[in-house]
Amino acid sequence: MAGRSFRAGSAVIAASALMVGMAACSSSKSSSSASSSASGSPTTAAAAPVSWSTAQSAAAGGGMDALVAAAKQEGTLNLIAVPRTWAGYGAIIDGFTAKYGIKINSENPDGSSGDEINAVKSTKGQSSAPDVVDVGNSYALSGALEGDYAPYKVATWADIPDAQKDPGGLWYSDYGGYVSIGCNAAKVGGTCPTTIKALDNPAYKGDVALNGDPTSANAAFEAVWAAALANGGSVTNIQPGIDFFSKLNKEGIFNKTKVTPATVSSGETPIVLDWDYLNLGNAGALKSQGVTWTTADPSDGLVSAYYAQAISINAAHPAAARLWEEFLYSQDANAGENGWIRGYARPIELPAMITAGTADKTALALLPTVTDPNPFNPTQAQVTAAKAVVTQNWAAAVS
Secondary structure, eight states: OTBOOOOOOOHHHHHHHHHGGGGGGOOOOOOSGGGOOTTOSOOOOOSSOOOTTTOSSTGGGTOHHHHHHHHHHHOEEEEESOOTTSTTHHHHHHHHHHHHOOEEEEEOTTOBHHHHHHHHHHTTTSTTOOSEEEEEHHHHHHHHHTTOEEOOOOTTGGGSOGGGBOTTSSOEEEEEEEEEEEEEGGGTTTOOOOSSGGGOOGGGTTTEEESSOTTTOHHHHHHHHHHHHHTTOBTTBOHHHHHHHHHHHHTTOEEOSOOOHHHHHHTSSOEEEEEHHHHHHHHHHHHTTTOOEEEEOOTTSOOEEEEEEEEETTOSSHHHHHHHHHHHHOOSTTSHHHHHHHTTOEETTHHHHHHHTOSOHHHHTTSOOOOOSSOOOOOHHHHHHHHHHHHHHHHHHTO
């Protein structure tokens, strides 16, 4: 997951973040599709058996009860590149298995979006083939164009903003957050940076790390873009971000160590630019180890992004794959959308959940409050162009 790929279209994250403060004031329930859940699709008898590998909704396959029965008969779900520590996925996985009794195989949890797509293509017909992917949106778009996904629309489809899903159901954004600065003050002289520009400080020599290589890892790529915004760049100019890290590298501030929970807890990487939901998630685990880990969303480099779900066209367990998506996009208290909030991420259906009063208000209150009057919202063409610049220039800049 650390290597997940690039995406465009992040304005909804900003909207969701701004609406967090409204959660405490929202107590009314909605009778709209916002109240639909993984068990909310009507059970209707199908005229004839439908293959779940081609069913584009639960209703098309005979209803939710039929989907649950078929998924239980398959008995297994294959995930890839989904670490348990990422955005609350551990509890979500456990909740799915507890509810449906379906075994989950989790392959290559630290893999990248590219690894996910390669696995979809290379394991066709194998029992180990991934059933679903969770990828950066550029891979969602390219995978859709290359025929890697099967169309499917969850029961809460109407609560996913149009700009954050393929109209035919080939992919749909799931959760997101902001690039943030995680820091262990005890390892950096007592004062943690809260802005991108503040990283350029000799006091932080050897301290500042990225979560991965920006030529392949989404979190790192977006962090470079955040650095660009803080240094005069824009959605059409990511080069200032590359130049910034080149400067940090020459000054001995940039730490190229691969970030892992172990390097964070040991203090080997005491300052990490990563998604805020990951830095916030690390804080709880580190506290039990006696480490105080702070998280700041830098005001001079506010960059947000979503990841996206898709069902593999080669899914080994097509019914279980569809049931998993229904569970992820359900707004029930113990299902995916609230699970992501408890994992400090902002689920794609958050605005609808706040309106309906279905969001976990306690967990919601723990998310950073972000004031983002000019949301970072590059087009796909701009993302592609930025990706090309980073791919071409990064290695030489930090060598």
